[in-house]
Amino acid sequence: MSGAPVAAETVESERLLLGLNPAQVEAVTAPDQPVLVLAGAGSGKTRVLTHRIAYLIATERAREDSVLAVTFTNKAAREMRSRLAALLGGEPRGMWLGTFHACSARMLRLRGELGGVPRDFVIYDEADRVSVIKEAMRRGGVEEKRTSAATVAAEISRAKNDLQDALLYGARAQGYVEVQVARVFPHYQLILEENRALDFDDLLLRAVQLLENSEEARQGFRRRFGHVLVDEYQDTNRAQYMLLRLLVEEHHRVTVVGDPDQSVYSWRGADIRNILEFQRDYPDALVIPLEQNYRSTAAILRAAGAVIQENSLRVEKSLWTDGPEGSPVTVAQFYDEREEATAVAREIMALVERGEAELGEVAVLYRTNAQSRSFEEVLLRAGIPYRLVGGVRFYQRKEVKDVLAYLRLLVYHQDRVAFERVVNVPRRGVGAQSLQQLVAASQELRVPFWELLSDPASAGVRGQAAAGMARFASTLEEVYEWGLSWPLVQVFDRLVEATGYRGFTRDGSPEGEERWANVMELRGLAAEQGDLPMAEALPAFLEQVALAGDGDQMEDGARAVTLITLHQVKGLEFPVVFVSGVEEGLLPHSRSLDTVAEMEEERRLLYVGMTRAKRLLYLSHCFQRHLYGSPKVAVPSRFLAALGSGGAVARWGTAPDRGGARPYVAPVASHGQPAPLMRARQFIDERAAAPGRSVPTEARFRAGDRVEHARFGKGSIALSEMTSGGEEVVIDFDTSGRRRFAVTDAVLRKLG
DNA sequence: AGGAACAGTTTTTTT
């Protein structure tokens, strides 16, 4: 009788090891002790993590609800959850699986009062925080002209991630900037407190303080989490590191997975030493390197390895594959970012036409978000579908932030940042003057500002401003009262209507419709709260939104090219990868030239980008690039030197094609020295001499020709004419009407 | 109060 379940359980756990290599098996089955998995790019780290969790459960060393699994992004958390669900045969129940920030927020909601954190705190995002910083600078008498709000914000963030609160920071402040910041910091905290708000960094800091200071909370969470697992451990900062230590100090059942070569978040306080010194922190640790790569071709791995090998601060580790050699890595130069984008778009379409790739398999990577622009313009014109990850993020759009501010005010009356944001949107005749008056009166009378709103006269506010405030207050109250018993979506609709926000946003312009579409998208997210009454649904919704961030809302697998930053692409993979702008000043970034550590992080960033590629990898740089609107000469990145001529092949010019490929040694600036202008001239000349440069003078199409367009499908040429820029055509599409294109940009195929 | 015109600044990466 007792044999059967044991056998079943054995079979079950054995099944979890199928198809794993020896190192992976070792990591998955490792006993209850600290485990450090040094997982190279593409070595199956998520697999190891999820299988280990499932294995712990299958062998009854852990229960689903005693596991804490922490990731850095929501996306990674979701990925892990769904893969776990597949392994466990259902959604994990009671497991804590989320980002550091989400898990910390959850701890604070549960037990925060033990550490003096109000139960109903609001989470402030970057924009909210900047406006608080500015207010704090005014109060602290620090001029924005001398110390920018951004500097102060970054410094405070750094301090908190380093577990310094205002008091500690003030005591240690040294030098001009720190002293200035020390004058702002206490005011900043005070304002947050007045608004019952925590910023992102507070979530971590306060969670650590909670565990440190409250025996009850500490014991509670330690008992709760019998096993703790962490993804991307190389990116942990001091606060996150301490949080972990506090949680696992007694039982040491902690598994961390990471790759020092992919540590690219030091600017956010990540400390690579956390992973490098794991064995010192946990002397009984088991260290398991995963070096077999299942993602990339040998050619790509060799190139990436050559780049990363130049770093001095690393744990020696070399990836290998038993897969095919694959095509050589391509290094290419173009005239400027426009041509770079055009060439990339053409190459993408060439690959698609030859059946070598689908649009959804291609990613274009770049260092800075600003670079996405040229690609967007070209892809848009060419009608190639793309998805932009990050960029002007959904939650940062004005209209989305406005509506969220309204929603926040419904539950958190004390949220002055939200109030100031929307009290006069749409216009209600409330200006800076009357706002100041309101705040002053609120302090003088010791009455919270929101209680003065319904009777602004008592605060000394007069005229249309008073009327506007009163109207604002009564509208919100009305919606709130009415909404208490309704689902969130209904409240949402009523809110945008009653406040006049809908009419304000949809002003009849196309941009207005675009804005409204965003508001409606937000509404769709609110609708996910279902039929829960607003009182429950709204705080949950706001929390979800506050912690969401990045390109979370983007659906994967679309049949579209992906545009994404090198930071955001970490953890993803694509059959075809273009890394653009591999230039001095961009990669390495001009702000990272000061120290070796910064420089090496930049190199890791390129390494991360290169190792995303499965089959084809292109690295491109330009001769010239626009910065702040004006053109600047660009120099190939020093990182390209590592590639030498060993198998790397360049394609020159605007329209690279396989026939025109020729061997190429990347010209590289000696350390820190921009290449002389002579070098630049030579580039231009070579460019001019390169094939595919001249503007075609003969029309490819005639009226009546049948063509197929990458995006719009089949159609007939209605008109073709030659302009100074080349051929332009007007096409009547079978399904989508008439459109005009420049042939050089549009991706057209002649039919028949 | 609110708009227009102007000046100055910015762009590294994100939970």
Next chain:
DNA sequence: AACTGTTCCT
């Protein structure tokens, strides 16, 4: 180039 804040005018 795009965005912010300031100043001046209505």
